[in-house]
Amino acid sequence: MRPRMLRYVDWALVAATLGLVLGGAVVLYSATRTFPDPWAFVKARAMHAALGLIFLVVFAAVDYQALGRLWRPLLLATLVLLAAVDVMGRTAQGAQRWIPLGPLSFQPSEVAKLLLIITLARHLDSHREVTSLRQVVPVLLHAAVPILLIVQQPDMGTSLVLLAILTAMLFAAGTPMQTLGGLLASGALAAPLLWQMLHDYQRRRLIVFLDPTSDPLGAGYALIQSKIAVGSGQLLGKGFLQGTQNLLRFIPEQHTDFIFTVIGEELGFAGALVMLGLFGLWLWRASIAARQAKDRLGMLMAVGVLAMIAFHLFINVGMTVGLAPITGIPLPFISHGGSALIAMLAATGLLLNVGMRRKKILF
Secondary structure (H helix, E strand, O other): OOHHHHHHOOHHHHHHHHHHHHHHHHHHHHHHOOOOOHHHHHHHHHHHHHHHHHHHHHHHHOOHHHHHHOHHHHHHHHHHHHHHHHHHOEEEOOEEEEEEEOOEEEOHHHHHHHHHHHHHHHHHHOOOOOOOHHHHHHHHHHHHHHHHHHHOOOOHHHHHHHHHHHHHHHHHOOOOHHHHHHHHHHHHHOHHHHHHHOOHHHHHHHHHHHOHHHOOOOOOHHHHHHHHHHHHOOOOOOOOOOOHHHHOOOOOOOOOOOHHHHHHHHHHHHHHHHHHHHHHHHHHHHHHHHHHOOOHHHHHHHHHHHHHHHHHHHHHHHHHOOOOOOOOOOOOOOOOOHHHHHHHHHHHHHHHHHHHOOOHHHO
16 A cells, blocks of 8 residues: 555544444443453453454555455355354354354354455446346345355344345446345245244244234343333433443343443433444445445445445344344444454455545556
């Protein structure tokens, strides 16, 4: 990367990212302070953030066009990593999603999100038009294999993220609304079959989304407690480290999937608004990067990253207040989880990459 390109770094995007990561560390401490060793989570966050920032710099420095040219090896690496989960994956909480690396482990499905964005962008860019079903089918098959590998882990949440990325990138590539509508209609017609493929706990989550009181001590418990926590925060919250739902650990997975409840209860509507404001700034700068990209490949990559973060944000916040089913999707940059944080920071680097190279005169 040439030094003069640093003048084109989107510092507003960098500031929003760092604000979310640092704020996430503070909230994570509050969410885990009743655990046997809360500082272990903060130390892990620091290590993951440091590693993630290295990946951010790498993905910002390497020309995204060079990454695009490697799309076939990257796609193969994605499939190998996801297939390896079946062979050597570690099982936790009923799901086999992690590959152990000594005392550590990582989640290949998080890596797959970023790699799918890069490989799909290059695939779509190689077809100047994606208007007919004949042109769309190869793109669908490109995404279908990693999605199916993730579904069987089982990880329905990440599968939905990949579907959201695919849909957004197809739309950005110029796929007609009639074709996209036909694909969505086909998915709706297949709903009964998909319902039969779901695990029992996944069906219960969808049922309690419609009526949490149908199983208040079982599948609906987390949603009910989450609503209580967020609602009790009111305007200004109960105060940092003062959340009773958080302190007494009424909320399952309060440091991962339901970390937004800690923000809502302790910092109230005002604190949630600050967090959403940072995400709003992040998404706005991402949309500018997509709009100002110097070529179609960069635009598609930026749209993919934008769709990934936006979908994560909408579903995670939505499920804590009853506006979306519980799917186990983490809150970007804030929830505990090293693989997710590193992947999100690397994706931010890719976004910065597209933005810095928007000036064709540099090349």
